[in-house]
Structure formats: structure tokens, C-alpha cells
Amino acid sequence: MPTISEKGKKMPASPIRKLVPYAEAAKKRGTHVIHLNIGQPDIKTPKVALDAIRNNTIEVLAYSMTEGSEEYRKKIANYYKKNDISVSHEEIIVTTGGSEALSFAMGTIMDPDDEIIIPEPFYANYNGFATASGVNVVPIVSTLENNFSLPPIAEFEKRITSKTKAILICNPGNPTGYLYTEEEIKQLAELVKKHNLFLVADEVYREFTYDGTEHYSILQLPDLEEHAIVVDSVSKRYSMCGARIGCLVSKNKTVMDTALKFAQARLSPPTFAQIASEAALDTPQEYFYDVIEEYVERRNILISELQKIDGVKVAVPKGAFYCVVELPVADADDFAQWILESFEMDGETVMVAPAAGFYATEGLGKNQIRIAYVLEKEQLIKAVHILSEALNTFPNK
Known part of the structure; x- marks a missing residue:
């Protein structure tokens, strides 16, 4: 059998996407998965951008x-x-x-x-x-x-x-x-x-x-x-x-x-x-004022809710829409997989990104996750409550 390259073997899996099969399996079981793992904003794309495509008359692409x-x-x-x-x-x-x-x-x-x-x-x-x-x-x-x-x-x-x-x-x-x-x-x-x-x-x-x-x-x-x-x-x-x-x-x-x-x-x-x-690029500046105001509110709610959980530490971000959270677990990869495979609350669970994949130094970030606060505030509050209950239940601390 032909072999793959050494480069291919060393290519790291994405910590943001590697747990997708477990999330898909959860969905097939009927569990609703709240995605905190990926920076896909739920903010609407500016209408001017979408209209430029809808109204285009190109005949040869x-x-x-x-x-x-x-x-x-x-x-x-x-x-x-x-x-x-x-x-x-x-x-x-x-x-x-x-x-x-x-x-x-x-x-x-x-x-x-x-x-x-x-x-x-x-x-x-x-x-x-x-x-x-x-x-x-x-x-x-x-x-x-x-x-x-x-x-x-x-x-x-x-x-x-x-x-x-x-x-x-x-x-x-x-x-x-x-x-x-x-x-x-x-x-x-x-x-x-x-x-x-x-x-x-x-x-x-x-x-x-x-x-x-x-x-x-x-x-x-x-x-x-x-x-x-x-x-x-x-x-x-x-x-x-x-x-x-x-x-x-x-x-x-x-x-x-x-x-x-x-x-x-x-x-x-x-x-x-x-x-x-x-x-x-023709999007008015007011678009960003509204978006930033929304992200600030989401950040504040997320941080406030996370700080209520015993043993959790969180950095306060000054930009973007992510935060790194330290959990009271030995291995965040195990926890992130377990919460998709074995835990739900009222038919829902959450998907997070284990933070070890955001480090190059072996062993760092093992008990950390990244959360993307790109969801509506009510969803963020619900997601943190699920995380809290899951941490109380997780058997491999």
C-alpha cells in the first residue's frame, strides 16, 4: 500500500472541528447541540453584499x-x-x-x-x-x-x-x-x-x-x-x-x-x-456600532455566568468574540467529547473547542476550552448552565 507523507502525518487536526462526528451523532440521537466551538457569527450579513450577488447580471463567470x-x-x-x-x-x-x-x-x-x-x-x-x-x-x-x-x-x-x-x-x-x-x-x-x-x-x-x-x-x-x-x-x-x-x-x-x-x-x-x-465595504458604520454593542452584551453575560461556576477561571477579552476558559478537569478533550456522547440536559448539550490545540507546547491548555460567543444571549446563558451541570456530573475529573 502506498504511504502518505510525513508532513501529512504531522498535520494537526483542528480542535475547532475534530469533534464534529460526535456532535453529528448527538444530533442524530435527537439532542440539540449548542455550538460554542466555532467563530461563525449569527449576525446577519449586510444586505448590500447579498444584493450585489442577487442583482448581478454576469453571463460568463x-x-x-x-x-x-x-x-x-x-x-x-x-x-x-x-x-x-x-x-x-x-x-x-x-x-x-x-x-x-x-x-x-x-x-x-x-x-x-x-x-x-x-x-x-x-x-x-x-x-x-x-x-x-x-x-x-x-x-x-x-x-x-x-x-x-x-x-x-x-x-x-x-x-x-x-x-x-x-x-x-x-x-x-x-x-x-x-x-x-x-x-x-x-x-x-x-x-x-x-x-x-x-x-x-x-x-x-x-x-x-x-x-x-x-x-x-x-x-x-x-x-x-x-x-x-x-x-x-x-x-x-x-x-x-x-x-x-x-x-x-x-x-x-x-x-x-x-x-x-x-x-x-x-x-x-x-x-x-x-x-x-x-x-x-459600503456597509454603514452604524452596522458595526450595533454589532459591537451586541458582542459586548454577550461577552458580559458569558463571563458573568462562567464566573458563577466553582473552579472555573476565565480571561476577559477586550476584542474579537472568543474567550479561553479553564475548567476543573484534567483533560478538556475528554470532557468535550464526553459532553457530546454522554450528557444532555432537557434534550440539549454543548460543543466546545478544547484549547490544547491552540498551543504548540505539549501539555499546555489541557484543562482549557475556547468559547465563541457568537450566539444570542439566551443561548449563551443556557449553554453555560449545561456546562455547569455537566461539570458536576463528569466522572473523569
Whole structure:
């Protein structure tokens, strides 16, 4: 029998999706599953985006430009300008989701066995993108006790070697919801300039910041142009996860010229999804005011309810729509599977994402889960009550 690749064997399963078979089995048994595992917002997609598809009269669904349509990229550049980020459309490549932008970034700046430093816990698919590129993730632990703030710069310094090519952050963070301060961004900027590294920032949750805080982009630093690479996406911003449209942004011409070659290999991003995403940029700002207000209320209710459970610890997110929760169990993977297989309350159960998959360091996050608060407040309250009862019943503490 032919064998699969070593790379394939090392490819990690998604902690967000690996329990889907157990959730589907629960549904087939008649149990309603409340999904806290995945960041699929229930907020409605802007009507202007959907209408752009409904009312389109395209007769031939042709390829677009490899880098995305010029009109769309110019509108993206204008969007950034409104956010105090100065880039031209020529410094933007439209990608098939933020995932492809991350893959292009890694392929552009890193060779096999190179190293990328990432504060953990981090978006689980970073492990997958690194494995696919033959790149080694060098993690730096951030802790729930510090609300997952940026680890000391000295810890980054200790891990920089001749193979280090970049530092990667998610801001605001997935799975932590942590929002890096302007001072923290500037500290990282000084570090990458000192060691001649790239700073890659996944900024797909830019709009979602709370409690009077504001997002600060690495592209706002005028002296970081050769080092800064931003990954972005429409998925969360406009509740358009299924569109699979993102972009890669950098003022470093060599980076963009090289990334374009990777983009050419996949031909072009999807045409209809670009049309919808371009139209979405006309969404009025009031849309975001309403969405942010809703997420703040959901966050506050979720945190309040979780804090009522004995033995549970939770970080308070300042952005995005996730939080990391520490449970009074030895193995959150076992608990997450058990609650789908063996527990229900009034015909319902919950699906969570075990947090170990958001770490690169073996053994960390074993008693943690990530919760996405993308459901209505009543559903969140119900889900936490189910979690509480399940923790009281779970036999493998």
C-alpha cells in the first residue's frame, strides 16, 4: 500500500472541528447541540453584499485578476485609509480567505526548517499552515492570569536564532480575545527591526474592540514598512465566513512581488465572492456600532455566568468574540467529547473547542476550552448552565 507523507502525518487536526462526528451523532440521537466551538457569527450579513450577488447580471463567470480586481483593491485601500492606514491598491493581494493569505505569507518569507515565533495560545490553524510549509513554530507562553497579554520582550529575545524569520501575532486575538496595546505593538516593532525579522499581524478582528479600546495596526508604524505584513479577511467583519475572501497587505514590494507568484499558482480568488465583498465595504458604520454593542452584551453575560461556576477561571477579552476558559478537569478533550456522547440536559448539550490545540507546547491548555460567543444571549446563558451541570456530573475529573 502506498504511504502518505510525513508532513501529512504531522498535520494537526483542528480542535475547532475534530469533534464534529460526535456532535453529528448527538444530533442524530435527537439532542440539540449548542455550538460554542466555532467563530461563525449569527449576525446577519449586510444586505448590500447579498444584493450585489442577487442583482448581478454576469453571463460568463470568468477568472478575475490574480491579485483581485483593481476596483475591489482600490476600495480596500480606501477602507484602510479610513482606519488611519495608508496603503495603495498595489500593496494588496486578494486571497481566498485569510487562511490563504497566511499560507502565502509563510511561503513568501520562510523556507523549510525556518522558525516563526508566536505567542500562545494562538489560532489553531497556524500550526497547520506552519506544518504545510515545513516551518517550525517557536511558541512563547502567555497566561490566563495576565489575561494573555504580550509576554516580556526578553522572552522573545531568548528564542531568536539564525533560523528565525518572523514573529506572528493575532490582534485582537483568537482564541484569547486579547487586544495588544499601541505600546506592545511598538515594542515588537523595535524587536523585529533590531533582528531584521518580519512582523506578521493577523488583523481580521480589527473592528471588534471593547470598553473604549482601539485597534492599533502594525501598518500604522511609518518606519516598519519593510517588516510589516498584514493578513485580513471579510469573514468576521461582515459575517461572511462562507465568502472565503481575505487579503495580504504589505508595503514591502519584494514581499508582494513574491507573494503574487504564489497567488498566480492558484490562478485567482473567486469572482462572485469578490463582488459581494466589494459591496460589503459600503456597509454603514452604524452596522458595526450595533454589532459591537451586541458582542459586548454577550461577552458580559458569558463571563458573568462562567464566573458563577466553582473552579472555573476565565480571561476577559477586550476584542474579537472568543474567550479561553479553564475548567476543573484534567483533560478538556475528554470532557468535550464526553459532553457530546454522554450528557444532555432537557434534550440539549454543548460543543466546545478544547484549547490544547491552540498551543504548540505539549501539555499546555489541557484543562482549557475556547468559547465563541457568537450566539444570542439566551443561548449563551443556557449553554453555560449545561456546562455547569455537566461539570458536576463528569466522572473523569
